[in-house]
Amino acid sequence: MLPIKNTFLLLSLFCALFICCTSADSKNIKKDYLPIADPYIMTYNGKYYAYGTGGDTSDEGFACYSSSNLVSWKLEGQALSATDSYGTWGFWAPEVYYIESKKLFYMFYSTEEHICVATSTSPTGPFRQEVKKPIWNEKSIDTSLFIDDDGTPYLYFVRFTNGNVIWVAQMTDDLMSIKEETLTECITAELPWELLQAKVAEGPSLLKKNGTYYMIYSANHYQNQGYGVGYATASSPCGPWTKYDGNPILQGDNGLVGTGHGAPFQSVDGSWKYIFHAHWSTKKIHPRTSFIKNFSISDQGVVSISGETVRPGVE
Template sequence: MLTAAIALATLLGPRPDSASAQEADAAEQPTYTNPIIPAIGPADPDVIQHEGTYYLYPTDDGRSYDVYTSTDLVRWMKGPKVFEPDGARRLWAPDVFRDPTDGKFYLYYTWDFTVGVAVGDGPLGPFKKKADLFERAIDAEMFRDDDGRYYLYYVEDVRGADPFRLRIRVQPMASPTEKLGESTLLLEPTEPWETKSGVVNEGPVMLKRDGTYYLIYSGTGAATLNYAVGYATSDSPTGPFKKYEGNPIISRGDGVYGPGHGSVVRDAAGELWHVYHQQKDGTRQWNRFLCLDPLWFDDDGVLHGRATRGTPQPAPAVDAE
């Protein structure tokens, strides 16, 4: 229909009220609307891209990890279970990393406040448990630096503290499954927005740009409407990190509640996208679904983000077929 309309306009000549080429392009631009996965339950998503397909691993039923697949970051198909350990009662916040040195896929799991690693031959698994790595810990994130060194970011559960709190540490790794030396404390919840409904820094995501390390994290209680996202920067993967003074960069407002705990992935044009969860409303805790919105840097290297719901947004770029 659009092609026919353009041909007719050519025959008739330009009209005073005809749309400009830019307006026509904007009208044709694909859009999406949050939530991208509206089912209540999936949360804490980790997304990777492999051979033209995106793979999304969320917290779900607490007993296993499922995988969702997509070619455009918007339309997702639920796939098989990829990790189902015997006796799992609380399983959440997965992270999947493909090691370019051996081609294997490594799944970092949180199982009853223990962080461990499982190994698979492909992104669909199945993943087989390799080792437990940390106790009293959650929310692992593997990062391989440009020099080939490995760093595992995770959240320490500080039991017995008054008040109870969660804080972020980093563990240098000799390989995806082997520790190297001691861990380092990076972030503690110190800011008012991080302590509003729980004293929490969690959900670490590492992003490197122009030699600067951006540690994206979520703050305050994950089950609350005040959950939000901030970041800290350093010139080293092991810190020290300085929290951005304008935090949080993503928070509640305009019909959005409790945005946080996501991952960052690039589209076909190289633009950054944040895949994360929101609270549907305040009727009950853990009332979450999955969403997608852009992240971007300004000319000063400041990281920006937003959270949307229910309104069409420009969609990620996809490869031409």
Template sequence: MKRSTLLILCFVTIFDGISLAQTPQNPTTTKATFSNPLPVQFGDPYILRTQNTYYMYGTGGGAKKGFVTYSSKDMVNWKPEGQVYFHDNKNGWSDPKAAWGGAYWAPEVYEVKRKYYLFYSAQWKVNPTRELENFRIGVAVADKPTGPFIDIAEQPVFDPGYPIIDANVFFDTDGKAYLYYSRCCYKHPVESEVADLARKKGWFEEIEESWVYGVELKPDFSGVIGEPVLILRPPVSLSNKQAEWESRSVTAQEVNRRWTEGSVTFKKDGTYYMMYSANHFGGQNYAVGYATAKLPLGPFKKATNNPILQKNTEKGGSVTGTGHNSIAYSPDGREMFCVYHARTAKTGDERVVCIDRMEVKNGTITVLGPTTTPQKLPSGAAVAVSGK
């Protein structure tokens, strides 16, 4: 048997170029499409591309009080690279025993001068008043996108005096960098017509809100320059066109909170675009809108076509909880993608990653999703060929 096998192998090797058509027992398949969700169970997904490779970071994904990453050549097929950040590194400042397991959330990684900087939020161990939500934003650095990432200081970037999450950094063309973040709803009740309605209906006694702020970063990311500027907040008036979709978690009586979080900023044709998420991340109404400005710290004006990404169950689909997005470009740079987490009827409460094409034309963002049907591979991606 061994000798026969050897002869067969030699025969195949010699005639490889002309015999493939004669070996139907080992056919090849060409996969030129993909479908959402991707095979990654993450919340708050963020994609970095460096050296022709994509790296995805997010909340969860099997991380043990830290963060893991996945890599891909085409933004569709991903392989795990293991844990890249550990809370107990030599400069770790977080509290892994705090609520939500230390709340290691929403990592984003940026490449600057051949170094990789990880921005994230977690529970700060300095907590003299024992706040349940004591989130702050930290920065860790590594020589590779796969880590290991080490905190640049034994403390958060800065302390605004209230809990903050969802760091996003924008690098402007003038060399300045800006940190955007969300002030948490925790202990932040706000009066509005929505709050009045909630009391009148007997739903809730008060409505807490989260707001997005922006502030310039020091060049070495060791702190901030100046005072944070309020960028976005939920509408005060019910007559505001944004009030309906941004208040669905309240009007659906899910929770007494209105969120403005998960922001991501980019610039195109001299206009600054800030995409953001509203409503309860754990509910069906999590959705994405955007606002535009002429300066990096605003003022920002919300778009009239909001929300641009939301559940599709009312149209016969199976996707809910679409939010906390980032953006990425196809391998050839021609196509722009919205990267977000969602839930489907099949995945249940598990957050999974989806990518859908997006367009920016004449100051308007359009996201072509959510989708679960087969889509063309991102432009420039090599078609995968595999044997049985």
């Protein structure tokens, strides 16, 4: 029988080893799904970086995942933490852009139902708000940046004006605030497919092709199984917007429900894809997970989300 002192020493070593192994495992989370909602992918230097609501992080904020093939993803760690943000809760819908002229990555996101922006020199972070305040004082969510051919930056986001309504405003040159005098209403939920549950239009993304502006957006409450994606077109980044009469272009997919709030992105080979989230199952909403499909705008100006549904996973 070992002396009590030696027994205690062995127990201490075992506990230390267990904690170490547990910690190592937590940093190498393997899942057959990508555990983010409101997902966004940035392609940079031949690699993909994904951000979203939720994810495998130990703190309020956002995780960053990287991939070379869109199927297998690696958790890079915490991209933004609450300590580097204005907010302390409700971190939603991040989007990250590399602005070449500023040599910085900009993360636009929502926290405490206010829209914010943080910067970093790396796509994996850490992102920080140098001045911890929202882009503007009114409650709003779901930011998306678009810089037009003439260099004018526009920020699209959701205001709580008679439901969730998508608005746009020009940004200041430093991309830190909006010009409130340019605020313009864009999209409100008003059609039957958009009103299955609550009056919600959200998750905007902007593209431009052949002089036409395309706004891809989601409608309905995200908890509704009929949550879906539509689009509208305009000849100006501020509208007026004409909704496609074939909407929704994504509403459920091969057994998936609650499909929406995604973003188009260009892949390494030049083709376009669309990442979106769906409910965990037909019986359970959370945790929402992300999927990828093909995205295109035809020569006739019709947007489609189609093809094989890719289910990413974390290595």
